[in-house]
Amino acid sequence: MLASPTRFVTQRIPFQSSNKIPTIFLPPFPRGFPQRSVTKSSENIRLVAAMSTTSVNAVNAVTDAGRGSITHVIFDMDGLLLDTEKFYTEVQEKILARYNKTFDWSLKAKMMGRKAIEAATLFVEECGISDSLSPEAFIVERESMLQDLFPTSDLMPGASRLLRHLHGKGIPICVATGTHTRHFDLKTQRHRELFSLMHHIVRGDDPEVKQGKPAPDGFLAAARRFEDGPVDPRKALVFEDAPSGVMAAKNAGMNVIMVPDPRLDKSYCTVADQVLASLLDFKPEEWGLPPFDDSQN
Numbered sequence: 001m002l003a004s005p006t007r008f009v010t011q012r013i014p015f016q017s018s019n020k021i022p023t024i025f026l027p028p029f030p031r032g033f034p035q036r037s038v039t040k041s042s043e044n045i046r047l048v049a050a051m052s053t054t055s056v057n058a059v060n061a062v063t064d065a066g067r068g069s070i071t072h073v074i075f076d077m078d079g080l081l082l083d084t085e086k087f088y089t090e091v092q093e094k095i096l097a098r099y100n101k102t103f104d105w106s107l108k109a110k111m112m113g114r115k116a117i118e119a120a121t122l123f124v125e126e127c128g129i130s131d132s133l134s135p136e137a138f139i140v141e142r143e144s145m146l147q148d149l150f151p152t153s154d155l156m157p158g159a160s161r162l163l164r165h166l167h168g169k170g171i172p173i174c175v176a177t178g179t180h181t182r183h184f185d186l187k188t189q190r191h192r193e194l195f196s197l198m199h200h201i202v203r204g205d206d207p208e209v210k211q212g213k214p215a216p217d218g219f220l221a222a223a224r225r226f227e228d229g230p231v232d233p234r235k236a237l238v239f240e241d242a243p244s245g246v247m248a249a250k251n252a253g254m255n256v257i258m259v260p261d262p263r264l265d266k267s268y269c270t271v272a273d274q275v276l277a278s279l280l281d282f283k284p285e286e287w288g289l290p291p292f293d294d295s296q297n
């Protein structure tokens, strides 16, 4: 079900890109993504966008065409396939404790899914510690703490079952993640065989990913690299956990199912074409994909 566009409010600005996307949709994050100046006061106030008819039709068209005609599936990784977002939260809380500050989910919602430097800039600025901790220094400190955690990454519930099901039925699947290669290898080292089912992996440091989520670069690169690519975005289904990732999928013209952390405010879950509590709740047949065999339930 598409959140009614009039209910979906955000800041709408022309997207200057070779991808020829006339409009991008993104929550009014105050920084970290090229956008017109968003006044501080509007930081948490969603701006009513005068969405053009074209944009509304485009969004509707994607959703109408999406259901029942999916041919390719693109998976986000952190927080969606791997239970790794908790590591970022744990480490960031530790760093903030040094400044007697607490880390809250409204900031987490803005950081999730983004390129490391963009997330780091948001973190130090929003927490008011940029005078004593630069984004670069934050990344170095955070990475040293994450090195030991990433190799212990577990799969999210339903991830293995869904990937094996789609692969077994011959549905092309891939990953588009904001994670850089060095972290990708650490996070997936216990799950190499499962990730080998992917046709390809687009990582955050991929040369074709000029801008991180909510820009569509990663998902557009992923759609191009399938055997029969570029895939019609209306036939692509993205699974995401983060608001920025959902925006990126919509900006790529794709269908998107959001599987958010239950602690994420519901106001961040109004753009996805479907919202699920878990991958275990996904019904492939609703999207024209082969249903699970009963034995898999």
Ligand SMILES: O=P(O)(O)OC[C@@H](O)CO
Pocket: 076, 077, 078, 079, 088, 111, 112, 113, 114, 115, 116, 176, 177, 178, 179, 180, 242, 245
């Ligand atoms: O794009 P994903 O796989 O969620 O990676 C995000 C990661 O950089 C931390 O939020």
Ligand SMILES: [Mg+2]
Pocket: 076, 077, 078, 079, 080, 112, 113, 240, 241, 242, 245
């Ligand atoms: Mg994610």
